[in-house]
Amino acid sequence: xxxxxxxxxxxxxxxxxxxxxxxxxxxxxxxxxxxxxxxxxxxxxxxxxxxxxxxxxxxxxxxxxxxxxxxxxxxxxxxxxxxxxxxxxxxxxxxxxxxxxxxxxxxxxxxxxxxxxxxxxxxxxxxxxxxxxxxxxxxxxxxxxxxxxx
Ligand SMILES: [Cu+2]
Numbered sequence: 001x002x003x004x005x006x007x008x009x010x011x012x013x014x015x016x017x018x019x020x021x022x023x024x025x026x027x028x029x030x031x032x033x034x035x036x037x038x039x040x041x042x043x044x045x046x047x048x049x050x051x052x053x054x055x056x057x058x059x060x061x062x063x064x065x066x067x068x069x070x071x072x073x074x075x076x077x078x079x080x081x082x083x084x085x086x087x088x089x090x091x092x093x094x095x096x097x098x099x100x101x102x103x104x105x106x107x108x109x110x111x112x113x114x115x116x117x118x119x120x121x122x123x124x125x126x127x128x129x130x131x132x133x134x135x136x137x138x139x140x141x142x143x144x145x146x147x148x149x150x
Contacts, residue, residue: 015034029097037083038082040082044081
């Protein structure tokens with residue numbers, strides 16, 4: 001399969017590059033990242049995420065002035081009309097908790113995104129190597145500031 005095949009669509013909404021980061025095969029928590037594009041002129045609201053392998057919640061990481069990262073629970077997230085929203089490390093993410101499975105890099109992890117008006121999209125998260133992401137995490141912190149803006 002080509003690398004860019006992971007694209008899921010529903011009523012003008014498309015989800016691309018969905019992936020999951022966990023720390024170790026027996027991780028009890030993990031984070032999901034993806035890009036949601038919205039071709040509609042009105043914003044769309046993602047109000048819930050469900051997964052069969054754990055409890056899913058929407059979170060946002062905020063870094064305070066002292067560089068301490070804190071996660072905040074979000075009730076929903078809005079994707080602007082004719083725009084996109086990127087869920088990425090250090091920002092908005094899907095938090096998975098109470099995970100009861102063993103991770104295996106050879107398979108994908110299905111998740112359902114539920115939008116306020118448009119219904120739900122089933123997507124598959126690709127598991128990214130925990131070791132690689134830990135390195136990337138350290139690297140990001142090493143540079144101190146990595147605020148990202150559109
Ligand atoms: Cu989180």
